[in-house]
Amino acid sequence: MTIPSKTDVVIIGGGIAGCSIAYHLVKLGISDVVLCERKQLTCGTTWHAAGLVTQLRATQRMTELAQYTGELFGKLEAETGQATGFRRNGSLRLAKTPARYEELARGASMGRNFGLPVEPLTPDQIKERWSAASGSPMTGR
Ligand SMILES: Cc1cc2nc3c(=O)[nH]c(=O)nc-3n(C[C@H](O)[C@H](O)[C@H](O)COP(=O)(O)OP(=O)(O)OC[C@H]3O[C@@H](n4cnc5c(N)ncnc54)[C@H](O)[C@@H]3O)c2cc1C
Numbered sequence: 001m002t003i004p005s006k007t008d009v010v011i012i013g014g015g016i017a018g019c020s021i022a023y024h025l026v027k028l029g030i031s032d033v034v035l036c037e038r039k040q041l042t043c044g045t046t047w048h049a050a051g052l053v054t055q056l057r058a059t060q061r062m063t064e065l066a067q068y069t070g071e072l073f074g075k076l077e078a079e080t081g082q083a084t085g086f087r088r089n090g091s092l093r094l095a096k097t098p099a100r101y102e103e104l105a106r107g108a109s110m111g112r113n114f115g116l117p118v119e120p121l122t123p124d125q126i127k128e129r130w131s132a133a134s135g136s137p138m139t140g141r
Contacts, residue, residue, distance in 0.1 A: 008032040015046040054091060056118065058113040063114040092126060 009025060011018045014037030022035045058061045073086040073100035095101035107125045108138075126131045 004034060007014075007034045009034070011035045013044070014041040015044045016042070016049070051086075052061065052091070055116050056107060056114070060114050063111070063116065090123070092130060094126075123139075 004059060008030060009032065011021050011033065014035050017100075018035055018037070020042065022033050025070075053066060055063065055066045055070060057066050070088060073084060074088060074100050076082065076086070077084050093107075095102050095104050105120065108118040108120060121129070
């Protein structure tokens, strides 16, 4: 591949951060962008990521960013034709001690203030939503 001798933007590193910057610059109309990756795209820490896009973050801004990311990932396959395998399943956070429950309850309250659909569940309600909690195999929902 020929490396251009001149460009408006050079991004060093083709992990999720570099790829995201390149994607968003082009979306903004800044298309003279070169992304330099020393080995292979996403071969760094990004390769290890489980792919979870948890929505509840420590601050409102980070939560908004996570919400935006979930929406973007949900549209990428239709936009690019590249299968992403992204699914929005929601998530469960479990407390094994009263102190942990208190921490999660505070987090849930914060999440609701940030506009996230967060609700406390009883063990029976968890079994209804997640079959592995009742001992049967996961349905792959
Ligand atoms: C086990 C594990 C699980 C994780 N699970 C999740 C998850 O479920 N959800 C989540 O949100 N986050 C998760 N993370 C965190 C997430 O993976 C990282 O925050 C994210 O991948 C960081 O992306 P990055 O682009 O900053 O770095 P990287 O992915 O490391 O990208 C940096 C890139 O720069 C390249 N590079 C470095 N130096 C140069 C150079 N001089 N020239 C050219 N290229 C260079 C590297 O080769 C690399 O490809 C997880 C992390 C780990 C370790």
